[in-house]
Amino acid sequence: xxxxxxxxxxxxxxxxxxxxxxxxxxxxxxxxxxxxxxxxxxxxxxxxxxxxxxxxxxxxxxxxxxxxxxxxxxxxxxxxxxxxxxxxxxxxxxxxxxxxxxxxxxxxxxxxxxxxxxxxxxxxxxxxxxxxxxxxxxxxxxxxxxxxxxxxxxxxxxxxxxxxxxxxxxxxxxxxxxxxxxxxxxxxxxxxxxxxxxxxxxxxxxxxxxxxxxxxxxxxxxxxxxxxxxxxxxxxxxxxxxxxxxxxxxxxxx
Amino acid sequence: xxxxxxxxxxxxxxxxxxxxxxxxxxxxxxxxxxxxxxxxxxxxxxxxxxxxxxxxxxxxxxxxxxxxxxxxxxxxxxxxxxxxxxxxxxxxxxxxxxxxxxxxxxxxxxxxxxxxxxxxxxxxxxxxxxxxxxxxxxxxxxxxxxxxxxxxxxxxxxxxxxxxxxxxxxxxxxxxxxxxxxxxxxxxxxxxxxxxxxxxxxxxxxxxxxxxxxxxxxxxxxxxxxxxxxxxxxxxxxxxxxxxxxxxxxxxxxxxxxxxxxxxxxxxxxxxxxxxxxxxxxxxxxxxxxxxxxxxxxxxxxxxxxxxxxxxxxxxxxxxxxxxxxxxxxxxxxxxxxxxxxxxxxxxxxxxxxxxxxxxxxxxxxxxxxxxxxxxxxxxxxxxxxxxxxxxxxxxxxxxxxxxxxxxxxxxxxxxxxxxxxxxxxxxxxxxxxxxxxxxxxxxxxxxxxx
Numbered sequence: 001x002x003x004x005x006x007x008x009x010x011x012x013x014x015x016x017x018x019x020x021x022x023x024x025x026x027x028x029x030x031x032x033x034x035x036x037x038x039x040x041x042x043x044x045x046x047x048x049x050x051x052x053x054x055x056x057x058x059x060x061x062x063x064x065x066x067x068x069x070x071x072x073x074x075x076x077x078x079x080x081x082x083x084x085x086x087x088x089x090x091x092x093x094x095x096x097x098x099x100x101x102x103x104x105x106x107x108x109x110x111x112x113x114x115x116x117x118x119x120x121x122x123x124x125x126x127x128x129x130x131x132x133x134x135x136x137x138x139x140x141x142x143x144x145x146x147x148x149x150x151x152x153x154x155x156x157x158x159x160x161x162x163x164x165x166x167x168x169x170x171x172x173x174x175x176x177x178x179x180x181x182x183x184x185x186x187x188x189x190x191x192x193x194x195x196x197x198x199x200x201x202x203x204x205x206x207x208x209x210x211x212x213x214x215x216x217x218x219x220x221x222x223x224x225x226x227x228x229x230x231x232x233x234x235x236x237x238x239x240x241x242x243x244x245x246x247x248x249x250x251x252x253x254x
Numbered sequence: 255x256x257x258x259x260x261x262x263x264x265x266x267x268x269x270x271x272x273x274x275x276x277x278x279x280x281x282x283x284x285x286x287x288x289x290x291x292x293x294x295x296x297x298x299x300x301x302x303x304x305x306x307x308x309x310x311x312x313x314x315x316x317x318x319x320x321x322x323x324x325x326x327x328x329x330x331x332x333x334x335x336x337x338x339x340x341x342x343x344x345x346x347x348x349x350x351x352x353x354x355x356x357x358x359x360x361x362x363x364x365x366x367x368x369x370x371x372x373x374x375x376x377x378x379x380x381x382x383x384x385x386x387x388x389x390x391x392x393x394x395x396x397x398x399x400x401x402x403x404x405x406x407x408x409x410x411x412x413x414x415x416x417x418x419x420x421x422x423x424x425x426x427x428x429x430x431x432x433x434x435x436x437x438x439x440x441x442x443x444x445x446x447x448x449x450x451x452x453x454x455x456x457x458x459x460x461x462x463x464x465x466x467x468x469x470x471x472x473x474x475x476x477x478x479x480x481x482x483x484x485x486x487x488x489x490x491x492x493x494x495x496x497x498x499x500x501x502x503x504x505x506x507x508x509x510x511x512x513x514x515x516x517x518x519x520x521x522x523x524x525x526x527x528x529x530x531x532x533x534x535x536x537x538x539x540x541x542x543x544x545x546x547x548x549x550x551x552x553x554x555x556x557x558x559x560x561x562x563x564x565x566x567x568x569x570x571x572x573x574x575x576x577x578x579x580x581x582x583x584x585x586x587x588x589x590x591x592x593x594x595x596x597x598x599x600x601x602x603x604x605x606x607x608x609x610x611x612x613x614x615x616x617x618x619x620x621x622x623x624x625x626x627x628x629x630x631x632x633x634x635x636x637x638x639x640x641x642x643x644x645x646x647x648x649x650x651x652x653x654x655x656x657x658x659x660x661x662x663x664x665x666x667x668x669x670x671x672x673x674x675x676x677x678x679x680x681x682x683x684x685x686x687x688x689x690x691x692x693x694x695x696x697x698x699x700x701x702x703x704x705x
Contacts, residue, residue, distance in 0.1 A: 052649050055641060080651035092646040096664030096671070100705040105660065105697035106650035113651065121700035143704070145668070162650060 003068060005030045005170055005201045006051075012061035013043075013050050020046045022226035023062070028170070031198040035212055035237060036205045038223035039245045044205045045089060047223070048174040051203075052086035053079050066170070080106075081113035083169030087159040087176045094146040099158070102146050103128060107165050131164045134194070136187050152179045160191040171195060172203045177211040189214030209241035224248045259293045261317045266407055269320060273410050275381030280393045281409070288396065288406035297400055304399070307584045307616045308526050308555040313498050318440035318470045322410040325357045325378055335432050335464050339492070344458065344677040347425035348374040350413050353432050354469075355441030357411060371418025372455070374427050377444055378411030388414065391446055391476050398528055401500040405442040405474040412444035412473070417453040417483075426456040426488075426675070433497050437467035445475040449483040451508075456486040458678065461501070463494040463521070470498050477505035479513050481535060486514040488678055492685070493522035495550070502528040509535025509564070516673040517544040519554055520685050526555040533560070533567035533595070543672045544573035545682070548581030548613070549689065555584035562595035562625075569599075574669045575606040576662070577613035578690055588620040589630065596625050602632040607639070607665050609692045639665075655695035662692050 006028040013021040020043045028034055038044050050057045051064065053076030064071040071079065094102075107127075108118040119127065132139055137157045147155050156176055163171055173192065177185055192202060192215050204215055212220070212234070220236040222229050222245070229248050230236060256264065266289050275281040297314040298305035347368045351361035357376045364374065380388055396406045413429050431443060449455055461471060471493060479485045493499050499522045507513050519525050531540050540560060548554045560569045575583045585604045606615045619632040639661045647657035666686055670679045680701060687693045699705065 053645075054649075055645055075654070076645060076648040077651050077653050077657075080649055086649055088646065088649075092640075092643050094643050094646070094661065094664060096666065096668030097660055098667075098704060100703075101697070101699060102647070102650075102660065104705050105656070106647075106652060108697070109651040109653070109656070121703040121705055124705065125703065145664070166650065 002029060004028055005067060007065040008062070009064075010062040011050070011059065011064060013046055014058045014060050015046065015056055019060070020226055021050070024223070024226070024228055026221065026228065028201045028203065030201055032219065033196065033202045033204065033215060033217045035217035035220045036203060036223055037207070037220065037237065037240060042223040043226045044223050045174055048086055048172050048205055051172055052076060052084065077109070080166070081110055085163050085166055085168035085171045087163055087171070087173045089174040089176075089178070091147050091155045091159055093148045093150070095148050097146045099144055099146045100128065100142040103142075103162065103165060106162065110166050128165065131161055134164065135160050135191055137161060153181070153184045156180060156184070156188060160188050163195065164191060167195075169199065170201050170203070172205070174205050175207065177206050177208055185211060186214060209237045212237045222248065257317050258314050259296050262404065262407070263289065263293055265320050269408070273322075274378040275385055278381070278385045280389055281381060281385060284393050285407050285409055288403045291397055292400055292403035292407055295400060304557065304586070307582075308524070308553065310524070310526070313470065313524070316438055316468065318438050320408050320440050320442070322356050325359065325376060325411065335434065335462060339462055340430065341428070341458065341460060341490075341677050341681050343680070344428055345425055346428035346458070347372070347423060349428045349430065350374060350376075351430045351432065352412070352443055353434060354439050355411065355431070355443040369421050369423060371421040372423045373414065373416045375414050376411060377414045377446060380414045381411075388446055391448070391478060392444070395476070395504060396474065398502055398504065398530055401472050401526075402474055402502045402528070405444060405472050405502070408442040409444055410442065412446070414446050415455070415457060416448040417450060417455045419450040419480075420452045422453065423455040426458045428458045428460065431459070431461045431471065431473060433461070433463035433469045433471045433493060434465050435467060437469070439467065440470040440472060442472045442474070445473065447475070447477040447485065447487070449479050449485045451480040452482045453480065454484040456488070456675070458488045458490070458675070460490045460492070461499065462492040463497040465494065466496055468496045468498070471501070473501040475501070475503045477503065477513065479505065479507040479511040481508045482510040483508070484512045486674070487516065488673065488675055489515070489517040490678060490682070491517070491519040491522060491525060491527070493525065495521070495523050497522055499525045499527070503530065505531045506534050507531065507538040507540060510537050511535065512539040513541070514674070515540070515542045516675070517556070518670070518678070518682050519546040520682065520689060522552065522554070524553045527557070529556070529558045531560050531569070533562050533564060533569065536564045537566040538564070539567070540569040542569070542571040542573070543669050545575075545666055545669050546573070546583060547576045547578075547686070547689065548583045549578040551580050553582045557586045559588045560590070560600065562589070562591040562598040562600060564594060565596045565598070567595060567598050569601070571602040572669055572672060573604045574666060575604070575615055576609060576666060576690065577606060577615055578609040578692065580610075580612045582613070583615040585615070585617040585634075586620070587618070587632070589622070589632075591623045591625050591628050591630065593624045596627045598625065598628045598630075600628070600630045604634040605665075606636045607662065608636065609662065609690070653695065656697060659693045659695040660697065662690070663687075663696055
């Protein structure tokens with residue numbers, strides 16, 4: 001068995017002193033797609049943000065190794081440079097910062113870190129146009145300030161566009177499917193599937209079993225009250241769709 | 255040598271008889287009345303509510319000399335400032351360059367594309383040759399503060415721009431005011447812009463200074479926007495670190511007319527700028543955008559006043575400030591909605607970014623509403639960068655310095671984009687990147703592609 005890309009061990013995280021994650025362990029191999037499901041408030045978003053280096057998440061116990069190194073010791077931009085990408089559930093609106101200018105700066109920052117040559121404006125525009133078509137995004141959005149005034153769907157497409165341009169080794173999608181209509185859902189799923197490769201892994205956080213019909217996971221985990229309550233294969237998602245999370249509450253109480 | 259008010263009275267006594275139009279009754283009267291008002295109330299002090307945060311006492315203690323000299327003359331032997339400091343790619347229809355308030359004919363001209371009904375010429379010439387044309391706009395008004403009075407008392411020249419009825423002047427008119435040379439020189443130029451009904455024009459007023467000498471730049475701009483006319487006024491203040499700038503704009507907008515006032519201040523030791531706009535006709539629109547930057551020991555003070563006098567007017571103000579080092583900023587935005595101005599829509603926002611712990615800003619919105627069926631809003635913020643935005647950019651691989659530089663730049667560029675003049679925007683973007691250490695980490699930009 002190859003060494004895991006991501007190894008989360010007994011992770012405890014608190015926000016403002018409240019325990020949110022209470023001992024999460026998860027091992028992700030290269031080439032795998034993992035889905036994390038669970039009711040609201042179970043800690044799914046917190047798990048995503050801890051991995052991306054968000055502010056305000058205190059790791060009180062446990063560890064996270066990424067390619068065998070301590071991930072938690074890295075600054076957020078260092079993580080991105082090493083191939084971690086989080087598609088935000090609520091992408092931040094940034095007035096005054098041109099979307100294309102930002103994308104080029106991000107792509108070149110990551111390329112520089114990988115030892116690749118930076119792209120000039122012309123090469124970058126070409127690459128961007130190609131990817132924009134794949135996510136079926138209005139090209140006009142590239143000339144607008146980053147996410148400002150974008151609809152919910154446009155923001156999600158812009159996240160997927162960033163993911164495609166940055167070509168991460170580990171992509172984490174925090175409810176990227178929520179609020180999307182069926183066509184947009186399929187486009188986002190196609191984008192994710194296009195990224196699948198033997199040396200990459202994807203962690204999909206979702207509420208909906210439907211998204212997993214498009215992005216078929218190798219493993220499904222249920223996060224409940226800060227712990228992984230169940231893990232299983234593809235069928236676990238269907239079971240949850242049918243039975244809900246209620247029985248987990250009963251199991252936890254028992 | 256006397257200082258303060260007495261100094262200016264003596265200067266005036268010696269100069270007034272030889273000023274252009276001195277033998278024209280209303281001109282002489284307007285100058286005398288302005289001088290009397292100025293001498294009567296003296297320089298403002300921090301005890302005046304409007305000058306609470308801006309102390310001009312050091313300015314009062316100096317004796318600035320007023321020496322207009324002949325137009326198109328030797329220009330005091332001063333070399334023109336390098337053209338690199340001018341706006342690149344503006345493609346102006348006409349350019350007038352003033353040095354210490356005096357028209358330098360050898361550097362002025364038209365591009366040959368100016369429509370016949372557009373006049374861009376020396377105001378000093380107008381005061382002699384056609385004073386009746388400018389009388390309605392210069393015989394009264396102007397008494398906003400000590401400095402606008404001083405400007406009127408020493409009215410000696412400046413620019414006259416008029417756009418005839420129904421004429422669209424697409425290319426901008428560029429007016430350059432250079433403050434150069436020795437210490438204690440004062441200039442009081444006046445810009446008069448008359449846009450007749452259904453006309454359109456863009457005016458760029460660029461003030462720039464050079465040299466170590468302490469100077470006083472005290473311009474006054476009067477803009478009259480006719481019915482359904484549209485004027486874009488761009489003001490760019492790039493004075494040097496030893497220049498005090500105390501300019502004022504007074505504008506009136508007739509029914510259905512539209513004024514865009516875009517002010518950018520990047521330089522100057524102390525800048526106090528007043529913008530006073532009156533919506534005089536029904537359905538007038540006024541869009542005011544401003545960006546000011548104070549760093550080192552700079553002090554910048556923007557005072558705006560918008561009077562809604564007739565029904566259905568719209569005014570929208572967006573002012574942003576970047577304060578670095580020991581820079582000090584003041585913003586005072588006053589909106590008056592008069593009794594008859596029903597269905598007015600007035601909004602005002604002022605956002606400030608403090609880039610250093612020693613920088614300061616005082617911001618004060620003032621809404622005075624006398625009509626009952628109006629929509630008014632205001633908002634002011636003072637703060638640092640949004641940490642969620644910093645994190646978002648960092649999560650895409652941008653280093654912390656780069657992320658902060660990008661957000662700081664975006665904060666300013668947001669209002670520059672609203673101004674709608676690409677040549678000015680590019681010029682100011684470059685100016686900002688050079689002026690603020692906080693922007694040192696900005697990713698390289700390919701200006702041809704805007705990325």
